[in-house]
Amino acid sequence: MNFRGLVLLTLVVSLFLGSGLGQRGDNDWMKAQEKLMVRLQNEQKDAEQQQQSDLDALEVRLNATVDDLRRQKVEVETLKKENQDLLIRLISSEQEIQKLKQFVEKVGPRVAFSASLAPSGEIYKGPCTDKTLIFRRIFSNVGNAYDHNTGVFTAPTNGLYYFTFSTYGYSTHAAGAVLVKNAVRQISTYDSPSTDGSDSGSNAAVLQLSTGDKVHVELWDNGQVFDNLNGHTTFSGFLLFSL
Incomplete structure (x- = not known):
């Protein structure tokens, strides 16, 4: 209520x-x-x-x-x-x-290297049975595709690669070398013995490589090259683009 x-x-x-x-x-x-x-x-x-x-x-x-x-x-x-x-x-x-x-x-890994023959002092290479040139003074080796212990570059991926090398030698021997891909010669430098004291040369090429292909530089038969810290004899290369 x-x-x-x-x-x-x-x-x-x-x-x-x-x-x-x-x-x-x-x-x-x-x-x-x-x-x-x-x-x-x-x-x-x-x-x-x-x-x-x-x-x-x-x-x-x-x-x-x-x-x-x-x-x-x-x-x-x-x-x-x-x-x-x-x-x-x-x-x-x-x-x-x-x-x-x-x-x-698409571009692929970054690959580039550059090296010269002599890590210190002076070096004469050749004539010799093992003609592979081992470039031990490393300026750069991005991607670690170049092995400074063997002198061999191994392609990490399929692509187009640019290679260049230079040689220097004295007139007592043939001065020059050959760029080799998988045991097949590609390009070379060459100067025969002469009276001009010394000779130098260089060459370059663009090579199509598959993963695992190997590239190195080797002497001509009975050839000889010279290098010191001035970097006369060199080997360089880099990946242009992957395929």
Whole structure:
């Protein structure tokens, strides 16, 4: 039963009792009933004010909750937008990385070397049975395809390679050498014995190699070359592009 119903019931009971007692002219009782009515009315007013106050406080809390939810919604939408931008950048970065990988695979490994015959002092090579020239003074050897212990270059991948070599010798012997691919002569330098004191020569070629093909430089029969730290007799090569 709500507060209004309680007040109404109290009034009915009061009137019923008042009608019976009023016949005896009980004025004190009527005054008491009036005080009771006033008190009940005041209590009802206080209750209604408290109820309204509670409703107002609840409305304030609800409005604050709604504002928080709106702010959270805005923050969620902002995070979604930022995540979407990050995803787009991530996809773009992955695509660039894939392109770089494809480019590297297409271009192939980095291969280049350059060396001279004498690592120190002076050296005369030839005439000799083992005619392979071993260039031990390494200027560069990117990819480690050239073996300074054997003088042999081994192709690490299929491709076109550029090779060049130079020779220097004195007139007492034939001065020159031959570029050899898989035991097959390709190009050469050559100067026969003469009275001009010394001779030098150089040559170059672009060779198509398969993985594992071997290239080296060797002396002519009865030939001789000379080198010192001035680097007169050299061997160099590099990968132009993979095939």
